[in-house]
Amino acid sequence: MDLTNTGPLTLLTGYQTPAAIRRIGRKRLETWLRNRRVLRADQLAEAAVQTAERQRTSLPGEKLAAQLVHTLAKEVMTLNQQVAEIDKRIEARFREHSAFDVITSLPGMGPILGAEFLAATGGERSVPDAQPVMRYSTRAYQADRASTPRHAHPGPPPSPHTPLNGEGPPTHAP
Structure with missing residues (x-):
């Protein structure tokens, strides 16, 4: 998963563990992603569910790690939005030159x-x-x-x- 894209980050704001992804399933995950305007939601949902199916081991501290992943994914998305806004301001200023x-x-x-x-x-x-x-x-x-x-x-x-x-x-x- 490429975490420089918005789709995987959006996925991680809702579902952080393989068990959670297996529980929701491909169809419902695809719908959840589409409702959040994720591009190619079908492909991302399919890849996430296939990966989750191969990961059956649950580790101690997984719930705590899931909370951390959720928080970090939201923060990265917020930072990406701030960078995009700064890029717009830089472009507007440069257009005046x-x-x-x-x-x-x-x-x-x-x-x-x-x-x-x-x-x-x-x-x-x-x-x-x-x-x-x-x-x-x-x-x-x-x-x-x-x-x-x-x-x-x-x-x-x-x-x-x-x-x-x-x-x-x-x-x-x-």
Whole structure:
């Protein structure tokens, strides 16, 4: 079970032990998951029941562990919601930057990675507007096309220490 997905976490908020999953059964578990808007509830219910059928041993402390799993699953879901809200705020703030369109037009650059890129390059200090990003991406593209044979591997990406604003090498504070 992949606990980075909401479905398995939702399952663990209701059913933590193999015995509880066996008692509810596949059909009722699937319905319970669907009522909580879990995607592919049928597949998750089937996998959970099959796994529970193979685990027949009950251990001392299982009830206490089940309570802990329930609490932790709810906390992880809450943290995931908070991260999603923060991501939305970061994206909204990044959309206000003048270089947003240029940065997100680069292959693989979405709003979150673009905001990380802006932060890693010094933000407003080194990329006050879209011009340095356009110059850098144009230079990198032209250099790559000029030096790479048509069917050869393009090689490593430019150094992350290449300045974007054309002012020379980055300086480091002592």
